[in-house]
Amino acid sequence: MSAVAALRRPLGEDLSGFIALLRQLRVPHRVSEESGEQVLWVADEAQAEGVRGLFQRYPQGDGGGTLPAGEQRSSRPGILSQLRASPLTALMLLLTLIVAALTGLGGNHATMHWLTFQDYRIAGQYAYFTPWQDSLQAGQWWRLVTPMLIHFGWLHLAMNGMWYWELGRRIEARQGGLLLFGLTLVFSLLSNLAQFGFGGAGLFGGLSGVLYGLLGYCWIFQLLAPTPAYALPRGVLAMMLIWLLVCLSGAIDLLGFGAIANAAHVGGLLAGCAAGLLGGALARARR
Incomplete structure (x- = not known):
């Protein structure tokens, strides 16, 4: 299995809030630096689409705790997803x-x-x-x-x-x-x-x-x-x-x-x- 690039952002952009949100949601991911960009990788294209949508709504993370409870539940990967990641x-x-x-x-x-x-x-x-x-x-x-x-x-x-x-x-x-x-x-x-x-x-x-x-x-x-x-x-x-x-x-x-x-x-x-x-x-x- 090869990882999928969900986001590519400028190197100077602060992604710490959004990364903290992904950790809160238990979304397996990693961040690398390539050609002057930050690249956020996830396990598959389905997760990548979800991460992109999440970034559009919460680019700075969920500092205010406004993330709907239903979305938190749906974003948490199962054991098979964690193994694949x-x-x-x-x-x-x-x-x-x-x-x-x-x-x-x-x-x-x-x-x-x-x-x-x-x-x-x-x-x-x-x-x-x-x-x-x-x-x-x-x-x-x-x-x-x-x-x-x-x-x-x-x-x-x-x-x-x-x-x-x-x-x-x-x-x-x-x-x-x-x-x-x-x-x-x-x-x-x-x-x-x-x-x-x-x-x-x-x-x-x-x-x-x-x-x-x-x-x-x-x-x-x-x-x-x-x-x-x-x-x-x-x-x-x-x-x-x-x-x-x-x-x-x-x-x-x-x-x-x-x-x-x-x-x-x-x-x-x-x-x-x-x-x-x-x-x-x-x-x-x-x-």
Whole structure:
């Protein structure tokens, strides 16, 4: 599916009010800069027509709260429309679900060992790991990123999936699926390397490192070049950072909920902040 350009406006025109209105109506969209214009993209031509009509009536947004309630209801997309508007985000979550089924949420070692950072085999109650350099020399480069697809339990999968849906859609709507895909791979690589470098051989996985990378990206980008898409509620940012500190304290391990890949979380967050600094600075310079 290719996006449709709903509006093309001069670069100096302030669209923040109208963008806020689209967010209020939960209309999936993104804004790009092309040839000295702001281009507002939506999922399909039907949505584009609706957005154009809405812009004619409310070019500055709905600051007075005059939008009819019936129009608010009709403008909110269903789940299928949201999936079509965020194909890369949806594809990543689908792939994660498929891997969860194939690996039995971490219980099927016969399939899981193909996706872990290091290959391993189970003998009795022990796991014996192959040096990761040997796997790379054998051409198994996918191991550098595929641990992000492995999850250990339904709660682990549900929480990570929910946050990837929330953060991934924002980036895909604002800057496109290609950037989201690149960020996902880079944050997975760096968080996996951080976890292996800090913790050594072991079984680890999940999207958490990537999620902290996406969080850091949106956070720092928004500080440098504010955009409605990356305006995270303060409670969300605070909760994620507090959870990181709780995990680093060791309280989760003491409560018996299993080991936490803290190095992956920290590595992902630092990588995300660095990427957000670069992306935000470039966006600010273009403005």
